[in-house]
Amino acid sequence: MPESDVARRAAALASEDGGMRPQQQEPPGLTGRMDPVPDHGEETWTGHGRLAGLKALVTGGDSGIGRAVAIAYAREGADVALNYLPEEEPDARDTARWIEEAGRAAVLVPGDLREEDACGRIVEAAVEGLDGLNILVNNAGYHWARGEAGLKGLRTADLERAVRTNLYGTLWVTRAALGHLGRGDCIINTTSLQAYQPSVTMVDYAATKAALNNVTANLAAELGPEGIRVNAVAPGPVWTPLQPATKEPEAVAKMGRDTPLGRIGQPAELAxxxxxxxxxxxxxxxxxxxLGVTGGLPVF
Incomplete structure (x- = not known):
């Protein structure tokens, strides 16, 4: 069986040893400053109406995995609302353009998930703009992996930002969305391979993602009787703006080399x-x- 277009493109974007070129930028990171620019499925995703008429909110939808999901959802027939930080507006507008080119509505909803009140406003703005909600993708995340590794190098500000963005934000957004979701609708959380194989440099991030695995199971049990499904995707090393914005250049260069497939993944491969x-x-x-999408590393 021949390799898919998206896999061939992912392999071509990686360096010869499977990683990426050493590089760095300031948080939160922007797509246009990455070398190479990631593949989000702009040229490869073909829709088949699998989500026709549905309405989705994707947090962290401006770039990376969120952008790939938004493009795929739009091409599958869904209208999509994107949440992002205000400083990520350029990326969000680019993603909205791809949604609209697929013939679907794009709703831009900037806001910081670390603020409880903002989470409620984000959901209400998305529901108003979409005229409903069927799919919630809790994808926004944060980690910091520069400087001294492990607990000794963990700064309280980074710990708090990771917990509030990755865990609190997910819970607050989900709680606000519950009144708008009904039978047949769903919630998808983005967890991580780090929940199963934590890196010393990412102790706080790994802990929040392990917590989200538990949240996913808990909410599935709570909301199942209402006909609402709750699942998660655990990505492995994927080329997104978060990587050069939060890692040392030499760590960026090594990403994905240790996977059985021998390379870093592209956002399009997660969609x-x-x-x-x-x-x-x-x-x-x-x-x-x-559901693990990790290049072959186990999530069990």
């Missing part, structure tokens, strides 16, 4: 997992699970 889990036809009996 299919989110489409599958959102599909009311294909994943109608799937809830409470974590």
């Amino acid at each position: 299919g997992a989110y489409v599958f889990l959102a599909s009311p036809r294909e994943a109608s009996y799937v809830s409470g699970t974590v």
Whole structure:
């Protein structure tokens, strides 16, 4: 069986040893400053109406995995609201353009998930702009992996930002969305390979992602009787703006080398997992699970 277009493109974007060129930028990171620019499926994702007529909110939807999910959802027939930080506006507008070129509505909802009140406003703005909500993708995340590794180098400000963005924000947004979701709708959380194979440099991030695995199982049990499915995707090393914005250049260069597939992943390679889990036809009996997209590293 021939390799897919998206896999061939991902391999071509990686360096010869499977990683990326050493580079760095300031948080939160912007797509246009990356070398190479990631593949989000702009030229490779073909839709088949799997999400026709549905309405989705994607946090962290401006770039990286969120952008790939937004493009795929739009091409599968969904209208999409994007949440992002105000400083990520250039990326968000680019993503909105791809959604609109697919013939779907794009709603831009800037806001900081670290603020409880903002989470409620984000959901209400998305619901108003979309005229409803069927799919919630809790994708926004933060980590810091520069400087001294491990607990000795952990700064309280970074710990607090990771916990409030990754865990609190997910809980606050989900709670605000519950009144708008009904039978057949779904929630998808972005966890991480770090929840299963934590790196010393990412102790706080790994802990929050392990917590999200528990949240996913807990919410699946709570919301299952209402017909709402709750699942998660656990990415491995993926080329997104968060990487050069939070890692040392030499760490960026090594990303993905230790996977069985021998390279870093591209956001486009994650989109299919989110489409599958959102599909009311294909994943109608799937809830409470974590789907790993890791280049071959186990999530169990």
